[in-house]
Amino acid sequence: MKGGKCILFNGIKAKTPKIYKGGYKMSNGRALRTVVMLLLAVFALSLTGCQQTKTDSYPSKPITFLVPFGPGGGMDTTARAAAKVMVDEKIITQSVPVENRAGGGGSVGMSYIIQHRKNDNYTLLFHSAGILLNKIGGQTEIDYQDVTPIAKLLSDFNIFCVKSDSTLQNINDVMSMLKNDPKSLIVGGTSEPGGNDHINFMIAAKEFGIDIKNVEYITFDGSGELVAALLNGTIQVMSAGVNDIIGQLEAGNFRALGVMSDNRYEHELLKDIPTMKEQGINVSYETWRGVFGPPEMSEESKEFLEDAFEKLIETDAWKQMLVKYNWTNSFMGSDEFNKFLEEQNQTIEEFYTEMGLK
Amino acid sequence: MTETFKYLMLGFVQVLQPLNIIWLIIGSVLGTVLGMLPGIGPTTGIALMLPLTFVMDPLTALLTMCAIYYGAMFGGSRSSILLNIPGDGAAIAACFDGYPMAKSGKAESALAISAIASFFGGLIATIAFVFLALPVSQFALRFRPPEYFVLMVFALIVTAASSKGDLFKGLLSIVFGLMFATVGIELQSGVERMTFGIAELQSGIDFIVVIVGVFGLGEVFTNLESLNRQSLKPIQTKFKKIWITMEEWKRSIGPILRATPVGFLVGVLPGAGGTIASLMAYNNEKQISKEPDKFGKGAIEGLAAPEAANNAASVGALIPMMTMGIPGSGTTAIMLGALIMMGLQPGPLLFTQHPALVWGVIASMFLGNIVCAIVNIPMASLLVRVLAIKPTILYPLVLVMAFMGVYTVNFSTGDFVLMIMFGVIGYFMKKYKVPTGPMILAVIVGPMMEQSFSQSMKMTSSCNNIFFSSYICIGLWILTVLSIAYPYIATGIKKLRTIDI
Numbered sequence: 001m002k003g004g005k006c007i008l009f010n011g012i013k014a015k016t017p018k019i020y021k022g023g024y025k026m027s028n029g030r031a032l033r034t035v036v037m038l039l040l041a042v043f044a045l046s047l048t049g050c051q052q053t054k055t056d057s058y059p060s061k062p063i064t065f066l067v068p069f070g071p072g073g074g075m076d077t078t079a080r081a082a083a084k085v086m087v088d089e090k091i092i093t094q095s096v097p098v099e100n101r102a103g104g105g106g107s108v109g110m111s112y113i114i115q116h117r118k119n120d121n122y123t124l125l126f127h128s129a130g131i132l133l134n135k136i137g138g139q140t141e142i143d144y145q146d147v148t149p150i151a152k153l154l155s156d157f158n159i160f161c162v163k164s165d166s167t168l169q170n171i172n173d174v175m176s177m178l179k180n181d182p183k184s185l186i187v188g189g190t191s192e193p194g195g196n197d198h199i200n201f202m203i204a205a206k207e208f209g210i211d212i213k214n215v216e217y218i219t220f221d222g223s224g225e226l227v228a229a230l231l232n233g234t235i236q237v238m239s240a241g242v243n244d245i246i247g248q249l250e251a252g253n254f255r256a257l258g259v260m261s262d263n264r265y266e267h268e269l270l271k272d273i274p275t276m277k278e279q280g281i282n283v284s285y286e287t288w289r290g291v292f293g294p295p296e297m298s299e300e301s302k303e304f305l306e307d308a309f310e311k312l313i314e315t316d317a318w319k320q321m322l323v324k325y326n327w328t329n330s331f332m333g334s335d336e337f338n339k340f341l342e343e344q345n346q347t348i349e350e351f352y353t354e355m356g357l358k
Numbered sequence: 359m360t361e362t363f364k365y366l367m368l369g370f371v372q373v374l375q376p377l378n379i380i381w382l383i384i385g386s387v388l389g390t391v392l393g394m395l396p397g398i399g400p401t402t403g404i405a406l407m408l409p410l411t412f413v414m415d416p417l418t419a420l421l422t423m424c425a426i427y428y429g430a431m432f433g434g435s436r437s438s439i440l441l442n443i444p445g446d447g448a449a450i451a452a453c454f455d456g457y458p459m460a461k462s463g464k465a466e467s468a469l470a471i472s473a474i475a476s477f478f479g480g481l482i483a484t485i486a487f488v489f490l491a492l493p494v495s496q497f498a499l500r501f502r503p504p505e506y507f508v509l510m511v512f513a514l515i516v517t518a519a520s521s522k523g524d525l526f527k528g529l530l531s532i533v534f535g536l537m538f539a540t541v542g543i544e545l546q547s548g549v550e551r552m553t554f555g556i557a558e559l560q561s562g563i564d565f566i567v568v569i570v571g572v573f574g575l576g577e578v579f580t581n582l583e584s585l586n587r588q589s590l591k592p593i594q595t596k597f598k599k600i601w602i603t604m605e606e607w608k609r610s611i612g613p614i615l616r617a618t619p620v621g622f623l624v625g626v627l628p629g630a631g632g633t634i635a636s637l638m639a640y641n642n643e644k645q646i647s648k649e650p651d652k653f654g655k656g657a658i659e660g661l662a663a664p665e666a667a668n669n670a671a672s673v674g675a676l677i678p679m680m681t682m683g684i685p686g687s688g689t690t691a692i693m694l695g696a697l698i699m700m701g702l703q704p705g706p707l708l709f710t711q712h713p714a715l716v717w718g719v720i721a722s723m724f725l726g727n728i729v730c731a732i733v734n735i736p737m738a739s740l741l742v743r744v745l746a747i748k749p750t751i752l753y754p755l756v757l758v759m760a761f762m763g764v765y766t767v768n769f770s771t772g773d774f775v776l777m778i779m780f781g782v783i784g785y786f787m788k789k790y791k792v793p794t795g796p797m798i799l800a801v802i803v804g805p806m807m808e809q810s811f812s813q814s815m816k817m818t819s820s821c822n823n824i825f826f827s828s829y830i831c832i833g834l835w836i837l838t839v840l841s842i843a844y845p846y847i848a849t850g851i852k853k854l855r856t857i858d859i
Contacts, residue, residue, distance in 0.1 A: 071405040072695020080699070084412060100405070101769055104560030105543070108770070111557045139543070139550060140557060186817065192548035218816050219545040221809060222691055224628050224684040231682075234502045234817060243698055247683040247705015324701045357548070 058301045062095045064123045068109025070102040074241065077325060078153065078289050079126045082309075085317045091308050105195070106130040107140045114146050117294040121301035124150070125292040129196065132345050136352050137194050144341045148293035148302060151309040152332040152340065154322065155286040157261035158200040159273060161238045161245055161254040163230055171258040171279050174237055175208040182214035188235035190226050190244075192219050194357045199348070200260055200285050201239040202355065204276055207283045213356060230254065241287065242270065242326045260285045267326055288330055290337060306334050366488060369717030373725060378418055382722055385422035386729045389429020390737065394437055396756075397570045397763020399446035400430035400672075400689045408696055416700045417715050421722035423693050424676065425730075428480055428723070431632065431669045432730045435472045439661075440465065440744050441756060443574040447565055447802055448632030448668040450795060451640040453573065455653060455660030462656050463594055465745055469738040470600045471658055472665045475614050477731040479666030482615075483622045483673035484723045494674075495681040498626045503813035504824050508834040509627070510807035513634050516841045517796045520641045520650075527792045534783075535800025538563055539808070546812045558772040565802045566767050571777040572794050574760040576784020578753045585749060592752075593745040600738045602658075610662035613643050621667030625674025631687040632668040632675075633802050637795070639667035645844055673723060680716055682706050 065079040076098070083096040101109035106127055117123045125147060135143035162168045168177070177184050189197025198219075202212045218235055220226040223244040230238045231253060238245075238254075242265070248254040249269055256273040262284045264271055276283050291309060293302060312318050313331045322329055332340055352358045372378070392403040403426040411419040434449035439456035452472060459468040486494075501509070518528035541552045542562030553559040602610070617639035624635035643663040644653045653660045678684040683705035685691035697704045702712065709716050744752070764777045787794050818824045825831055 070692070071408050072692040072699070076408075076695070077699050080409065080412065098409070099769075102561070103768055103770075104557045107557045107560065108768070137548060139560060192543065192545050194548050216816050218813050219809075220813075221545060221806070222685065224678070224691060224694070227682070228499055228628055228678075228684050229502070232499050232502050234813070243703075247703045247707065250703065251706035253706060325698070 058121065058298075058304050059092060059094045061122060062097055063092060065096060065098045066109055066113060066123055066125050067098060067100045068102065068106035068125065068127060069100065071100050074156065074243065075126055075128065075289060076100060078327075081318075081321045081325070082126075082153065082291075082312060085315055085321065086308065086312055089312075089315050089317060091311050091315075105134055105139070107134045107142070110134075110147070111140070111142060113292075113294050114142055119296040119298070120294055121298050123294055124305065125294075126289060127292055128287065128289050129344065129348070131292070132341065132348055133194060136345070136349050137357060144292070144345070146295055148295065148297045148334075149337045149341060150291045150293050150302060150305050150334055152288055152290040152330055152337045153309065153313070154327040155288045155330040156241045156327065157259050157265070157284075157286060158197065158239050158241060159245060159259045159270075160201065160204075160257050161230065161240070161249075162236060162257060163233070164252055164255045166236065166255065168236075168257070169255075170274075171204075171276065171281065174257060175205065175210060175281070178205060178210045178215060179208060182211045183216055185236045186216045186218060186234070187237045187239060188218045188220055188226055188229050189239045190220055190223055193217060194352060194355070195219075196287055197239040199351065200287075201237070203285055203351065204258075204260070204281055204283050206351075206354070207276075207281050212354075242267075246270070246326070261328070265326065270326070286328075286330060290332075302334065362488060365713055365717045366721060368714060369719070369721030372417055372714050372718035373421065373722045378421060378718075378722070379725075381418050381422045382425050382726055383729055383733075385425025386429040386432075386726055387733055389426035389431075390433035390730065390733060392426070393430030393433025393445050393449075394741075395763055396437055396443045396445055396574050396760055397566050398766055399434065399566070400427045401692060402766055403430060404689060404692050404696075408692070408699070411696045411699055414700075416697070416702060416712075417718045419696060419700065420693070420715065420719050421726070423696065424719055424723060425726045427676075427689055427693075428476075428669055428672045428726060429730050429733075431480075431672050432473060432476045432734050434668075435476075435661075435665055436469070436738070436741055439468045439472060440741060441574075441752075442577045443756065443760070444569055446632075447569065447798070448636050448671070450569065450573075450633065450798055451636040451664030451668075452661060454640060454664075454795065455655070455657050458654065458656035459658065459661065460745065461593060464656065465594060465742050466598050466600050466738075467602045467606055467658065468661055469742060470602045470735065471606065471610055471662050473731055473734040473738065474602070475610065475617075475662040475665035476669040476734075477727055478614050479618045479621060479669035480673055480727040480730070481724070482618045483625075483670035484720065484727065486619075486622055487673055487677060487720060487723070491677050491681050494623070494626050495677050498628065498678055499682070500828075500830060501627055502828075503810040503817065504827060505830045505834070506627075506810040507807060507814055508825055508831045508838075510803045510810065512834050512838045512841070513638060513803060514796065514800060514807075515838050516641045517637055517799050519842050519845075520644050528796050531787070531792050531794065531796040532800045535797035536804045536807075538568065538797075539801050539804025542805075544812075545809055546816070556772065558768065558770050562805060563776060563801070564767050564773070565798065567764055567773050567776050568780050568801045569798055570760045570764050571780025572784030572787070572798065574756060575777060575781025576788055576794070578756055578760075579781055579785040580788050581749060581753060592748050594742075595746045597739070597742055597746075600735050600742065606658050609658055613639075613659045613663035614666040616642065616646075617663035617665075617667040618670045621670030622674040624667075625671030625687075626677050628678055628684055628687075632671040633799065635671035635674075636664035636668040637799055639663040641841070645841065650845075669727075676719075676723075679704065680708060680719070683708065 065083050067076050067079045069075045079098050083098050086092045087096050113125045131144050134140045168174050187201050191197045198217055205212050229235045258276045259273045392398050404423045407423055434445035435452035438444045438449045438452035439460050442453050442457040444450045444453055456468050514532055518532050543550050543560050620639045621635040640663055643659050644650050675687045675690050679690045685694045694704050764773050814824050
């Protein structure tokens with residue numbers, strides 16, 4: 001199975017000239033020969049790429065960033081931004097292709113790397129807290145312990161919004177109303193119960209002393225449906241990341257009531273959103289994204305990569321990316337990351353037990 | 359009004375730069391080619407473009423992605439017409455009458471009318487975009503989960519009612535489809551259903567796998583059966599020019615003009631998309647036709663309508679994205695992601711903050727539709743020669759393409775097993791004359807229908823008439839009832855008239 005990706009790569013490359021041939025009828029023998037030569041070259045290249053050549057120093061071939069979610073999302077952007085900066089700044093001298101393998105809340109990509117990329121030091125998985133949730137929720141048997149945590153890179157923080165003509169002025173209004181009657185408001189997010197948007201709101205609600213098992217929460221398939229649902233009154237409160245709401249905030253359609261971070265965002269449009277702690281609800285929760293290696297990675301490559309990501313976050317180019325996408329740096333090296341995962345795993349497990357999600 | 363024209367001109371100035379025109383052509387051609395390949399649709403094409411958007415100017419990137427999107431709508435029907443294998447969900451309806459046309463030696467007209475209908479659908483929808491974007495997006499916003507649920511019920515019932523053969527078989531087909539649609543994690547509860555512990559099944563069965571399996575493999579299996587008995591002759595060996603006659607044009611213009619607004623409006627609704635639009639346009643046309651019996655046997659009206667509708671839908675789907683930052687389909691969701699990658703904030707202010715970008719994209723759609731039409735007609739004259747290939751050579755090639763297309767959906771070999779399974783199902787459905795269209799539609803809308811049902815249930819504490827709570831709901835119910843009853847009413851009126859005489 002090791003050559004799986006290479007075959008595909010070759011397949012796609014080899015296909016393109018064929019279409020061309022059919023479409024334009026190359027009569028010229030020379031053109032045909034060029035195409036054949038190109039095909040052979042691509043084939044040969046991909047062959048050499050497939051072989052596990054034992055060379056002296058890591059990395060001796062391209063390092064793939066595997067994104068277990070679809071293209072265009074937050075995780076995808078993170079991986080592509082990291083790949084671009086690392087190559088541009090020559091932190092990694094090899095090329096860094098980004099590959100998407102979506103499905104099952106990230107577990108398809110993850111089981112792929114566990115099953116087919118064991119001790120292959122050249123495929124890295126980008127993942128989030130989903131790596132813990134899927135096992136705790138009982139959907140998979142695999143979690144962070146089956147892969148090699150390399151570094152935690154950055155964090156997002158969820159923001160709770162209402163529609164701007166809502167009578168709810170701050171987060172305490174929302175929480176008091178739910179405390180009196182947990183069914184008085186409907187909360188919406190893009191993750192299923194137990195997923196990120198749900199956890200964020202319910203942790204805050206629990207801190208306020210609300211009967212969280214009875215709070216209605218509706219899942220929407222993607223941020224588009226979610227935003228529409230708040231605008232047309234299907235839901236009254238929404239739990240979402242910065243990118244899903246910032247356009248609506250700017251247009252004055254939404255009112256942001258609180259952010260789950262310890263400190264406020266610095267962005268012009270977000271700096272007036274108070275944290276939960278400022279409003280007397282003593283919680284914070286980060287939506288982190290990190291990098292994992294395959295199981296049984298070599299010590300040498302792990303150290304190289306940990307070091308490479310540490311160098312990445314120091315670069316100006318990366319700092320610009322953080323500003324551009326409203327990300328917060330939350331770097332942790334491998335050991336620290338491992339400890340963090342252990343702690344978070346326990347927190348979430350307790351939360352799941354309490355919610356009856358387990 | 360003059361303001362709008364001023365902005366539109368500004369858009370044209372932006373687009374009419376050599377680099378933008380080159381990318382517009384590349385996008386149109388790429389979209390057409392990708393759309394033609396079974397399983398590979400606009401989403402894949404746009405995903406391929408994503409890395410490039412990092413280094414591109416936002417307008418160039420966005421207009422290229424849009425060109426891929428509607429280019430794929432042009433291309434998607436090619437394989438429907440020639441091979442009975444839809445390239446994408448939106449091209450299913452093109453199989454119903456397109457393939458029979460090709461079989462009866464009218465492939466040239468079929469290919470021509472599909473390009474022409476696509477062109478007019480896209481063009482009219484783009485004009486509508488310019489003038490109606492804001493009111494239409496306000497209308498789309500009024501669709502809450504209950505409205506969506508009723509819309510899906512309407513789409514399914516209408517398809518079943520107008521499917522070939524009897525209503526019972528159509529409903530049976532829908533039930534199959536809805537069953538397959540339940541596989542995967544249910545979003546409202548997070549509970550897994552029928553995944554058998556297989557991680558790949560958690561996000562459900564992708565409808566592309568079902569389409570390619572049922573239509574592509576199913577078609578090959580059906581033909582394998584007759585390979586030994588029939589002579590191994592290709593369908594057609596001599597080809598005329600790709601164009602239509604005046605009479606065919608006269609028959610098509612009505613369907614095109616009727617289907618475009620349907621496609622446009624359905625496209626605007628977030629999540630509904632080209633598949634539903636084209637099927638609804640097809641059914642409309644069939645119901646108002648004076649000769650509904652001809653549908654499914656190569657009626658040109660039955661090809662022109664869905665082709666105009668799916669292009670109009672692809673333009674309509676861009677409206678909620680541009681005006682409100684709400685993506686209207688899977689493809690536009692990726693485009694929205696690309697906008698964020700470029701550091702733009704998609705939202706209601708995109709029009710006012712980046713007028714050059716938005717109007718540039720709108721202007722590019724006018725040009726892009728023309729480019730697509732120009733690209734498609736000569737390309738069709740090459741493609742039509744597929745019909746001259748002997749089945750013994752053609753079908754193995756179709757198999758290769760089917761496997762390749764399905765692999766690109768999830769990069770998973772597990773989908774091969776599913777596809778073969780659906781191939782077998784498709785074979786038996788064809789053998790027992792159970793229509794496959796309703797099943798495919800059910801697979802596509804099933805997950806959304808179920809979600810909107812359970813979302814609606816959560817919106818109200820007492821399980822009562824939330825599905826009759828708005829004018830839109832009630833209107834859709836009336837349309838549903840009418841679409842079932844219409845054939846009977848029509849024959850009733852006819853009878854009355856004959857009695858009078």
